[in-house]
Amino acid sequence: MSEVSAKKRQGSRGGKSTGSSRMLGMTDEGKRVTSYDVARVAGVSQSAVSRCFKPGASVSKKMRDKVMTVAKELGFQPNAIARSLISGRSNMVAVIINNFTNLYYPELLVQLSRGFDERGVHVLLFTLEHESDVDKMLDQVWQYQVDGVISAARLSEEQVSFFEERGVPLVFYNRSFQDYPVSAICCNQEEGERVLVNKLDAAGHKAFSIITGPTDSMVSNQRTQGALNRLKELGKKSVPVVEGDYGYDSGRAAFRELMESKKKIPDAVICANDVMAIGCMDAARHEFDLRVPEDVSIVGFDGTSTGAWSSYRLTTIDQPLEIMAEAAVSMLMDRVENRDLPPEKRSFSGVFLEGESARLG
Amino acid sequence: MSEVSAKKRQGSRGGKSTGSSRMLGMTDEGKRVTSYDVARVAGVSQSAVSRCFKPGASVSKKMRDKVMTVAKELGFQPNAIARSLISGRSNMVAVIINNFTNLYYPELLVQLSRGFDERGVHVLLFTLEHESDVDKMLDQVWQYQVDGVISAARLSEEQVSFFEERGVPLVFYNRSFQDYPVSAICCNQEEGERVLVNKLDAAGHKAFSIITGPTDSMVSNQRTQGALNRLKELGKKSVPVVEGDYGYDSGRAAFRELMESKKKIPDAVICANDVMAIGCMDAARHEFDLRVPEDVSIVGFDGTSTGAWSSYRLTTIDQPLEIMAEAAVSMLMDRVENRDLPPEKRSFSGVFLEGESARLG
């Protein structure tokens, strides 16, 4: 031990008397127990202690036992902050989510958190309320030296390049760019909608309507376009489109708007997500005394657990959440380990859930 | 500038040519821009740069302008990790949540996140699946030097003392100990249940039943006890009690169990949360062709947004989520600022939501 550090750290817990420390993890002076403290008590160097806590390091069994015993005795845990500073890896990942009104996102968050946990990585959560907050938040993310970012919120190209320039891997969840290379996990929104339209069309529906999410939602736009494209191919033109905000009330309001407009009453309503579809069903049944699906078919998208509740039994497209979340986690971590991996997109097909909210027979 | 640091940092961005850096926030060698880089370009000392980024520091306007200009030019942002190391404050707070099946928790998480954001504090999220994971997680929390912890998960006294010994402020959300001093924000569960029972009793209900949450849930136990206590006071004995797990399916199953047991059919079912109450309603209506509330009254607890959906219009107790979350945030941050504050408990009354799932007339 160097003279300097010996002098610097003359805690009253010198050598012996380490028996009954009431304050596990703290020195008698109320400071955090560091590797130096462990080293002093164990009579070894600080670097030895450090090595004992590094998985593949070269340490003798004797040394490791000695150090670990003392470490446990003192309640020592390496300081992740200090480690991050020197190693350049924080073992933290930022998860950016803005759309919490959509019930889908909490479920996503749980899955992501689970996946990262398994890898010993921690989630720094960033929730957005207004898109305008994004830039301030990006600075925060950068300041905390996260190893990577998963964004389920829309970012501009400029914002994407913010991370790119800085070498921070970024994986989008259900958003992407056509002409800008970014890594992304997506559910194939268009395909899903086309499946729904096909099923509805095959069952003889004539008057289609669409309820979209917020117009600035990429997912909503893709879903809407998917449905409209397929409808056009089937010769359906002038399909009424009403805008919602992904929330229950907006689904209700949108259905009301459809019914009260001059156009013909719909017999099939395609909603950009499950929650609005549920709102839609409630409006149809309780405000207009319509039977679902006999009078009107209503379909959603997401496969949220609420959609399966027996008052709704929603016909919808189930996004394979666990699979997509796991894919996002591993795609990100791969890029954390190896920054040279090129951007990659993985697109998963949704699974058609028949439910009972659409007449398909 | 010292000779040493001048030698160490001889980036090719010396002095001039700072005009068009493609790599904002990175040096030409691909390293993070540090305060030294800013200092060199601006021709000032590193500590001057540091001061310019500290709110109440004593810096001349001229200095601040010069530094800030260069900082912006280079895309410099102070490294929060390094700051945490020296300052002992990470500006991160751990939020521990285990009960994600309960729809109440995502909404809580958003509110907490919002509150901390406003204070420039970041949320490190810890989700628990099994109670057994707790200890490993506590070590993680400690390693990251969080400034405080909010736990909506149950912790043992030992686990609480883990933080106490280390001087990390802890605030519980909706859990507490009777004989161990901890800070906590609670909704008055007992009181809420008593209100519900009174309303149901006043409307002439005779056959009460209770569906509980998991037996190891403190909140569920309090709610159940609150209801049972009041019922006993009203002379109702032998109230059937069935255990659920807070989930929709368990609410359905529990109702089924109630109906199929030998005991008399209930005319009032008290559920430990909204989601189970919803499951219960669906079972009553769709499996037993009962009318709610004419044949059976069903009440929940929480005031989740789904309970208000028009298929349910749940009669329930609304926990004042925003208020409670804000209280939790400020209670925690107060203790981060001043560690000497004694533990405190704040208990908020729930708000009775009349709904239409209970006959109260």
Next chain:
DNA sequence: TTGTAGGCGTTATCAA
């Protein structure tokens, strides 16, 4: 295998 010493990027302390 073990110890020494330097550095990660800040903030804090003290002279100047």
Next chain:
DNA sequence: TTGATAACGCCTACAA
């Protein structure tokens, strides 16, 4: 007000 210098707690060559 500014600048040099010492922490903060750890990891990592490099030397022993």
